[in-house]
Amino acid sequence: MKYSFRNDYSSICHKKVLEKLIECQNEQNVGYGEDNHTLNAKKMIQEKIKNKSDVYFLVGGTQTNMTVISHILKPYEAVIACETGHINVHETGAIEGRGHKVLTHKSEDGKLKPEMVLEILNKHTDYHMVKPKMIYISNTTEIGSIYNLSELKALYKCAKDNDLYLFLDGARLASALAASDIDYSDYAKYTDVFYIGGTKNGSYLGEAVVINNKELAKEFQYMIKHSGAMLAKGFVASIPYEVLMEGNLYKEIGQLENDCANYLTKELTNLGYKFYSNSTTNQIFVIVSNELKDYINKEYDFEVWDKLNDNELAIRLVTSFTTTLDICKEFIEYIKAFKN
Amino acid sequence: MKYSFRNDYSSICHKKVLEKLIECQNEQNVGYGEDNHTLNAKKMIQEKIKNKSDVYFLVGGTQTNMTVISHILKPYEAVIACETGHINVHETGAIEGRGHKVLTHKSEDGKLKPEMVLEILNKHTDYHMVKPKMIYISNTTEIGSIYNLSELKALYKCAKDNDLYLFLDGARLASALAASDIDYSDYAKYTDVFYIGGTKNGSYLGEAVVINNKELAKEFQYMIKHSGAMLAKGFVASIPYEVLMEGNLYKEIGQLENDCANYLTKELTNLGYKFYSNSTTNQIFVIVSNELKDYINKEYDFEVWDKLNDNELAIRLVTSFTTTLDICKEFIEYIKAFKN
Amino acid sequence: MKYSFRNDYSSICHKKVLEKLIECQNEQNVGYGEDNHTLNAKKMIQEKIKNKSDVYFLVGGTQTNMTVISHILKPYEAVIACETGHINVHETGAIEGRGHKVLTHKSEDGKLKPEMVLEILNKHTDYHMVKPKMIYISNTTEIGSIYNLSELKALYKCAKDNDLYLFLDGARLASALAASDIDYSDYAKYTDVFYIGGTKNGSYLGEAVVINNKELAKEFQYMIKHSGAMLAKGFVASIPYEVLMEGNLYKEIGQLENDCANYLTKELTNLGYKFYSNSTTNQIFVIVSNELKDYINKEYDFEVWDKLNDNELAIRLVTSFTTTLDICKEFIEYIKAFKN
């Protein structure tokens, strides 16, 4: 196999992260995230977001979503998401497992809009129904689309006007930072809680949860431990952030990923291929014939996203911190060879 | 500070584990534990336990306990543990958070005995009370004591005679393997589920769950994901086991820890110190005066375990894969200096 | 006010039920449903269904749905329902509160079809998603429509072919028994669990849960108590069934309700009114103008079901065991007075 475009979590970690581990290997640190690496990573994030928000380092996305959501909601309260939202589709009922209904709305572009939120609110008006109390969105979204700043502000205003919390899943925040006009500090201003994903952006694991709403930060460590989400070796989750938050590395990783994906989009478009969704981020969804799919599969790995008809399907190509333009050029040449 | 005896999770990982990460850094692997490292680590464990049990790699102890227990029990079923059991005291209600009562019995030596189990069973006889369905034990225990093979067999027999499952928490299994006559294969024979702890035995994280009871293995991957316990980069949790299961490394780590702890016990006994519990494993609990505590604290880190009276307390000293006999000798010299 | 068509739970109970209470008032019975009334009511139901299914008497619909569903499903398993299903919309997240996702499909007529079930199954194929394991339907449905026997058989076949359980909510089973060709014994044959609703069919409370699938009946009393659903005075929930199951009383109540509702439908149709859904059962949904709504409201109570446009809305009229043809005739005269 030449390369895998299957996902952005196929390699252990960015080489600088590994160098940092080597550098720290002989240290002794206290446990449970009370160590100096965690303290330092927290400070570096606070500088980036220009805010004194609380920061906690969890392990993965589903764990983070379930811990944050069940920390904030009362038993009868629900979270609003797109029908395609990760918490709705791909978490094996982890949110419901913590007792909460996920209320959904269809969205063609994978993005939630204030009018969708209002429509759900208008349907949930008394105690015979769950009480919507939180909006959940992801940037980038599940299908590679991206919120811009005015959209984020509008959702946050909608949340505050209606006594809701806004929680942003940043599993792919590096790509989002590079593709959109929303900066770190905007995420701190226009969400109650968000996270800076590590697993899909150069770390071997880790999601940095940033709690901007002070009221929600209270006793979050109890909730982390209660949810089985506290690492004895807390520094294992925070050390990578000391690396990723250094200078612009995190955003640069996103930029490289986007550049590679955009290159693929441009070239494939030139070759006449169509796309399943509009994406300027590190996930693209190309429509291919069965024959082309099989041809690509001989040398490249990817995910089949959707079967469109008897002869066409959408495949997902994901770029990551290990992707290079050379790899992408080689891929395009490989595709051209099929065309000829 | 000269050294920290505070716990066995203060350093990132054994140097061979780090070397393995470096070796694999340029690979691309599939996600969610379906990769070759995970397959290989699973095979290595199956060879050690001489059994085709299913093996899954989770992140930490509380997460593992909560995932396994809630996978096995029905909503109205309960787990039996020592009053000092980790699930009862130090998991912030994670087991109850998944819906299950922990039924406890006092035990001076931190070990559960069949007669304690029977006493609890005799009290829980109808549908107005929870139904005890699982026994939870740890080897080594929370206070450093250790089950031997005949004790394990007796508990397993008690479990099977009474239609209970036996689940063994192996957070410190390396030390237990070195200190007791129970071998890997015995754990596979005489428990329904157990785990081979990584976090406290040389890995940066990870607990290898071994499900010996085939009926219980069914759909466990659903439960892992549902519990927020599935790593996108599954190989990050399994790669360390390829190292630790190679030859006798895992048990050797335990042996070194025990040797260091036993050396400390012997020398401190010779110096006239008393102990809070009998331990032949990597946690020892020395009784010291307030003055000695303060003196030690100038150069060494440790945990204050219990306040015994106005002038005496029990401190816990834990050895780990980074402890050496030289470090211990230096510590004893330091103590002697206080005595003189 | 002349009469309330708001719902079928506005009066205490059928007069024969009250007579039975008076008759039994000086008895002493054992608690928790182990008394002779409960035993007798169970037997009477077993005769009706021609089956030795287990029978338990719970208090209300939401409680019954949550207790049955959480008894049967594993934590990561989900239940399939119509989007309009009571468990999805009107139970304040009680099912999710017990940890389970409700997977829904739109349905114009409020009825679930095998092809909808299959569509959901086809989308849930691996451990990243919940595992659909149960079909939930109601007869009559939330919008007054009704399953016939061939539809029930087809759904049950679909369930068995796909290793699913079929659970039928019979909150309004009296009306269903009278309106459809499905008899008591068919419900026992073609569902795993169903219930014979008491609250909405002449009792002051109570739902008789019939567990046809023996495997599911095991330890259900534990689950009832665990769910806070066990009455100390169990006989209070079963005594009404001794009355309702006597002869054909239960079905006769449904027949009377349906006759009244069908009379209203026929007369209103003759008067030129349209309906929101097709119903041959005890709930009908008439489309009225704002003016007519206000006019009716002066003398009758009802529920506004949906706002259709600026001048039209659907109102729900429900008949119950207290409704008579005379009451309905008077209502039609009242409506005619508006027309003239």
Added chain:
Amino acid sequence: MKYSFRNDYSSICHKKVLEKLIECQNEQNVGYGEDNHTLNAKKMIQEKIKNKSDVYFLVGGTQTNMTVISHILKPYEAVIACETGHINVHETGAIEGRGHKVLTHKSEDGKLKPEMVLEILNKHTDYHMVKPKMIYISNTTEIGSIYNLSELKALYKCAKDNDLYLFLDGARLASALAASDIDYSDYAKYTDVFYIGGTKNGSYLGEAVVINNKELAKEFQYMIKHSGAMLAKGFVASIPYEVLMEGNLYKEIGQLENDCANYLTKELTNLGYKFYSNSTTNQIFVIVSNELKDYINKEYDFEVWDKLNDNELAIRLVTSFTTTLDICKEFIEYIKAFKN
């Protein structure tokens, strides 16, 4: 059988309650506790407690405990109770089923004391353990003992000093009101939430939850529905309270029960019998030989509470609203016949 002293829930209801049902049988009321009977019963209770607390009518004790406790506690918070507490022993894990640990303390007399609470607080000091947040007590207790006003005040002060809520289970509050110096208004002053039990004090079902702490009353109806605890026919649970709260009926029922029980205690003491606990309320625990037990059992029903040794056991005799002094006198004569 002459009479059952097995429990105080063996008869349907007080005859005045039944008369009230008959009186109201032809009414139509709105559902879900928004009717006038519920409003009226609430007002009558507010007059009794001299406070504008919110009042809700639930069905049974376990349901009420689980609904109130899970309404108030966050997921990682725990409730403190006596080891003998109903929530700890006899609710089949309903509290844990809602996610909360029950922290217990042994108590010889079945009553919780401030020093026991403090001992538990002192052991729960960081986020590795659950956070104690509520005190749960019952009046009368599980073993028939009773709190007096100074004890209640001391516990409430302890709760407020330590940022805990005090919740009082009043399943047997009628007997408690008659046996202790705590009046209705004191329960409103010195608890955050308590309930006035119906099931065991003359109603066919029902527990009136009184929420004195305004902060805790918010959105309680959502929690009732979410917990499967909301009756469609809400008035069925509140109508009995219109009867029981009229004049002094409720307390008179308790007084009669206590008088009967105290008569039994006095006479049995005179006959030389010993008791298992001190009780001035409607549950007494007599120590009898196996032979006497069998003799009594021929004509009377009761519960065997505890086996003390090979020849002695404690049996529980419970008086209820149906017990009379004549019944008790006949019982004593029957016992005397054994002695002779």
